[in-house]
Amino acid sequence: MLPLPSIDRVTATETANPDDLELVRRAQAGDVAAFGVLVERNRRAVFRAALAAVGSAAEADDVAQEAFVTAFQKLDGFRGEASFKTWLLSITWRKAIDRRKSVTRWMQRLVRPMHSNEGGEEWDPMEQIAAGGPSQEDDVMTSDLQRRLRPLIAGLPRKLRDALLLAGSGDHSYQEIGQMLKIPVGTVKWRVSEARRVLKLKMAAKGYTDV
């Protein structure tokens, strides 16, 4: 199995796809089928960006759907300065943050009892993706270190966690992440490296680095 590339070496370039621009023009003219093609091309990136923010696949699905519908309604506002994907991801991230801050979600978390893992640590819904992503069979096969890392990643401060997850998904460049989070590229890189540093400290504190 080929080793996965380090996150620092991920340099997905943002090139404007001329096909996307043509599809956008047709969608702006009312061609819903053309917008459907754009949905198909970007649904994975949009869904994962939403998942990184809200931590739940069901909520990420709702957010992705809302983001696409909003993008269609605001297509006339797309000037083409950035790529359609970047523009779409900005809308997605905004929807995801609104969802994360929504009172309804906060009340649901109050009603739903906090779960605890084997170590007795409480985890928030973000940790659902940490624990529930792979199947049980895969979970057995993954290393003990990665299994222990997931709750630690979910427990990072939101700003660090968002940057780490978006960069680690492999779907976004640092520039795209900066535009989504509305921060400079340098801040994105700092947050990613700071997230790693905090994780290493936590791992050392728990003795996970002695493996």
Add this chain to the structure above:
Amino acid sequence: MSDDRIDAAIDRAVREMLDVEPPADLRARVIARIDAPRAFIVRWKLLIPVAAAAILIVAVALARRAEAPVALHVIATDQILPSPQAGAQNVAAAPAPPRSVPARSTVVATVAAALGPETSAPAIEPLKTIAPIEVAPIAPRSIAPDPIGVRPLDPITEIQIAPLNPPDRRD
């Protein structure tokens, strides 16, 4: 453990946390939601003239109902008010009254309602007997003022003044 191994472990953990495929029907649901509001807007545009017509019909019906006349029964007033001759005997001694009670003719008028056979105008009870009001005539009074008498002044006594002595000359 080396930092490279930890970094690699972090990278792998992050990828696996987000390694969730979106639902396959996401595109179909998005398209359905995009089409649904547009259909709603089209239906809404058709409903506007229908609603306007309904409001117009209701307004016309209400206006026609308001214009329908109501039945009136006016009872003869001879039987209520006395005739001028009978009323004059009751007036106090005075010159002819400045005005007399006008004669009232019998007036009976009935206006049928035009609301239809099912509806009938409500009956109006006759008014109670009203006693005439007797007013004494007003006699004008003269308003000539009383004469104003001015008493003549008393004569003034003449004042007698002695002549002055010429001054002594100095030679």
